[in-house]
Amino acid sequence: MKSKLLLLLMLIAGFTSAWAQQKTVTGTVTDNADGTTLPGVNVLIQGTFTGTVTDVNGFYTIQAAPDDVLEFSFIGYEKQEQLVGSQSVINVALSPVTTFLDEVIVVGYGQLLKSQVVGAITKVDGGKIAREPVLTAAQALQGKSAGVQVISTGKPGDQPQVRVRGITSVTADGNPIYVVDGMITTDITNINNSDIQSMEVLKDAASQAIYGSRAGNGVILITTKSGKAGKMKVNFDSYVGFRQMTNKVKMADANLYANYTNEARAYDGQNPLFDPDTLKYNTDWFDEVSRSGLMNNYNLSISGGSDKITYYFSAGYFVDNGIIEGNDYSRYVFRLANDFKPADFIKLGYNLNINVSKNDNKPNVFDDAYRMAPTAPVQYPNGDWGYLQALSVANPVAQLHYTNDIFKQQRLLGNVYAELKPVDGLTLRSSFNFDRYNNDGTNYLPEYFIWSGQKNDISDLTISTGKGFYWIFDNNVNYTKTFALRHQINVTAGYSAEQDKYSSLYGNVKDVPDQSNLWYIGQGDLTTATSGSSGNLYTRAAVYGRATYTFSSRYTLSGSLRRDGSSNFPVNEKWGTFWSAGATWIVTQESFMENQTFFDEIKLRGSYGKIGQDNIRNLGVLTGVTILSNYYAFGGQSGTPQQAITFDQIKDAQATWEPTTGYDIGLEFLILNRRLRGDIGYYNKLSNNYVSITLPSAVGDADRTVFSQAADVRNKGVEIALNWNDKIADDFTYFVGGNITFNNNNVESVDGNLQLRGGSLGNGEIVTYTVEGEPIGSFWVYQTEGIYRTQEEIDATPHFTGTKPGDLIYADVNGDGTLSELDRVFAGSYQPKFYYGISAGINWKQLDFSVDCYGNGGNKVYNGKKGLRFGNDNIEEERAANRWSPDNPNGTEPRASNSIPKPSTYFVESGSFFRINNVTLGYTLPLTKWKMNSLRFYVTAQNPVIFTNYSGFTPELPGSNTSSGIELNIYPVTSAYLFGINVQF
């Protein structure tokens, strides 16, 4: 009742003011930060409904009385009030909000103010992404958002693995989807980081539900830059530098290796392989296969526009040469975006991202370099490649030399759209989003002979091409309106249809000359030619909507719904419904908070929802006939081989979505004179997962695998993000910030008797096991208790056959007197208990300095390459030097041995690490000439230092959900040192 009275009074006030003496007031509204004019700013006479909006040049005209107060408000800017008084020209410069509650957040199919966002969303400004000298925005995100774990390799052209709030799926891919200006993709290597305006990470069901079935692993929205009306802006940015191996594992030298190997062979009654006194070579294979890789990047962007048309153009060229010899990656990206406004109520436009990339792939030779004998040379003096017959390891340098594996991609990603605003507050939008790509591969292996274990008898050429077209036709309507000043609604509803089609073709032929201009099928022996093709087609359809209601800028209720259909599933299981509901409360808007000064802004949020995932590949939903790859040669050498078909895949007819349900609660605040902002959240979600069930061979499924929705996995955790910004003087500001995420992943239940073993080492041993009560993919190994020193000790305890003094002692955990798989113990998981990012920076006069760090803790790593060991391989120096032997009875490491070790805690190491991701020092020239706005030089060190106890190359080890954190043949994350320049006109 009280509020109605107030409303009435205001109406009367508005009415009366209309009668006061009116005059024309004009002015221009600009952005305080960069001086550009701001179109679309609301100019309102306080206490009335009278108002106007600035035009495309930021200009407005309004009739107002001298005692009127003009309110200038615009999303993303602080509201400003001006008394009209005697002025007839009022120019206003709006400051971008330093607060977050009025910050504009991009959400699925729209935008909302942060105060209205009921879910957990982290917004990362494009500037922070572009600053990192990395290929993908996913990599640049590392450490910048709570709840986002980024696991990378150093391989050029690679996109890192991203895990949003833990691992929700056992068998499906765990990466989030990226929505680039409305186009859904999983591969963003084609997006130039400099073109990114902002990234929003949707972390909980409330924010993800509008993407329904695609959202199970999280959603990352990428909004690219577009032109703004006003003067043309030109930006040029470039850096040049090189990258290096961060960490090298110290291997035994030739002498130590020879002694170790001879000793290992002696235990097995074999003759010595080497005479340690006459070794001719001492090769450091890591040095031989690696190099300092060149890295450089050039970006140019031009943007601007008028009230009818805006434009954005950019061109980027990025070269990243890996630390493996010959492993070169280059990428060109062009972006074109135009918006046209033929009339006030119509907007048309397009956004095109054109990408051409080339990758010279090389085999990951780190494993072979690790194992190869240092006694063998790269090449003998006569030019022949070095090798050691006693070892099943290829000469890694020769391997690089003979590999010609070139992958090229051309890709066009973008959209065209039309927007119609028939009435105030109503927007109809229709867009066609597409992703078209062509992949071309050429793989040529020349004829060569090093020895019978490393040779290629006849040259071989494979040419492959793949092309895909994925489109989404999306139509939606948005209605945003404020009723009676305090009831604000924002409703979005739409539908979309999508089709994802891929096809590929390859041809292979033998006996092709070793000249790259002759790498064509016709140059080979056509009687050996083979070809093949494959393809797939997925379709989806969806209706979706979201309604948000805000009362008095204080309380917001929001709900979203998506009904999704997917061709991935059988007829009766195609459709799924996903939804969420949530609320926010802006505590600082309450009257009881008016008199305190400690809190500037406080927001509480809470939500609950259900999302799904349809990205479950290999689900067989049809009874397909398998054409066997083997024909059968009836009729002898002159006959015609005959095709063979059978049914060898058991189908999972009930296959459908993997649902995740969960809630999120959070506190977002700005305190201490707007200097400290924070976001603290708690989440808890349960995913019902498909898992692969290994079938007995007798059932007749060729890969022995069917999928069953038979495991529940819970992720719960706490996220804390704090950022402190302060100004000491006008020319001295600094910031310190950080975020940390504690995640607990737990398999709540696994139906039946599933055997989710994984983590194969490739030598017949597996090291992970997914069971109830442990995280997905926990290490499951024998427990070691030091090494045997005497035969008596061996005889007194259960041991494996062939155990000798100096071997590891494996604990008979269950005490049954023998060693068996039942004695394996859970030895931690690759999933960190917590991960964190820290960043800090100073701007002092013309200098700027910043540091970004990233780390994680509580995770374990399986040093697989150490535990792989085939006979006569090289060995790590520390292990060889400290080995037990009858002559070194106090040796701490196991004896020299050529047998495959059991998977054990000996190889499980801490995966905790803390890394400085980026250190940058910049200097901006105060420029007035050459029409430059600014000129900045900077030096950057990327990943210069890592602190870790892990003894391998890198503790960052991507992998599938049940087999991660195992180092077998990783391309380790590398360090880079760069010099850069940035010019703005």
Next chain:
Amino acid sequence: MKKYIRFIIVLVATALVMGACDKDWLDPAPENQLVTSDSTFADPANATRFVNACYANLLTWEQSAFSWMGVASITSDDADKGSDPGDLGADKDQMDAITYTPTTISVTEVWKGNFQGVSNCNQALANVPKFDIPQDLKNRLMAEAKFLRAYYYFNLVRTYGAVPVLDQVIDADNPADINKANTRVPVEEVYAFIEQNLNEAIAVLPVSYPAPELGRATKGAAIALLAKVSMYQKKWQQAFDLTNQIINGEVGNYGLVPDYATIWREVGENSIESLFEIQARAGIPIAAVQQYCSPQGIRGGKFSFVGNNGRDTSAFTGWGFNTPSLDLFNSYEPGDLRRKATIMSIGDTLFDNVIIDTAANPRYNYKAYVSKYEESWTGNDDRTNKNVRLLRMGEIYLINAEAANALGNTAKALASLNAVRNRAGLGDTQAAGHEELRQAIWRERRFELAMEYDRFYDLVRQGRAGQVLRAHGKNFVDGKNELFPIPQSEIYASGGKLTQNPGY
């Protein structure tokens, strides 16, 4: 406002159209996949293709390559692991030493390969009747599938003892079927199932095929396998009768080829010696055993050519596993032509005039050698033209001899044994008396079938595996190693229902 109405109408209309076609929209025909609703059963040629899959399984890595070599050959006293001491070939050291466990890869893959074969046979038997083809052809195709099902089961029962017996396609949604797949049935019942399959096959299979179908299972092949199966069960009369039928030419034109050395060469393919062999052809499309020869190929090495004065030449090489043991080499009687035909040693001149100057191991399996010069060689070492001889006359004679001896028909036993010996360039046996003759036949089997993946099973069958293999330095434990362990992964997959063999 009016002008927007049209736009809205179009939008709404589009929405309705989209909504209306949703049902088909989400149900596209799967790309590049034949499904049962397609024309699978309309094309009569597909009936034969279902049966071809029973044969094609013989070409797989699991079925006939590295793991099978580990289980059936390296375990024996005829073969060593070979290769370089440090190169274990995943587990071949364990196979050689007989220290394998339920997790050993070779043991796991042999199980998988043979059961996949059984499954392909069951699929063929279930699907062939659905085609509209002549009844005669249907019967013959099903008889071929039964022969191969028997072959796979013979491997399984020799290797693992009691195994699940599956006489039809398993419905994974039917608990009774799954239970059947997880229940081992006694060895006698497995043998009974094998015999039943073979007898049904014998009744139908033709004596021979027209040339384009050469290589399909014949009546002779089924009789030969049944004879061998009978021998394993000591059903001597049956073994004797069946082998007599073959030797007497009642079921086709079979006999010993004069030159033993040609048996495993391309020139010896599908000869009168052969009752059944895996057909392999190098080249395109893939129709050869995946890596039968390359794992056994000469490792390292330098070669020259007769008459080229020691200049380097190339020869078929490989990984050097499964090398003939020194014991085998030394055991041949003087003058036995089979030694040179079975074992190639450093310094030897091969039939294609290649001289082995050096190599990593002293001896290699000549029966797995492919000539780059005298045979069809396409440059692909992993898929060679090598036909794997599974049942041949040399063995038929020896089964006949062993059965005759067991039945007291010494004259026949001697005749059959001497036929084999004479072909090998040896004189008649000096053995006399039932036991001495039996020992002579067993010894003859060793040389006649050396490196043909028979010896380990033969020793177990003869009941002297422990004695012979321990003397050879292997860890054979009586009462345990007569059978291989049931793969641990299969026990897990069965939910623990499959039981383990004793001692593992």
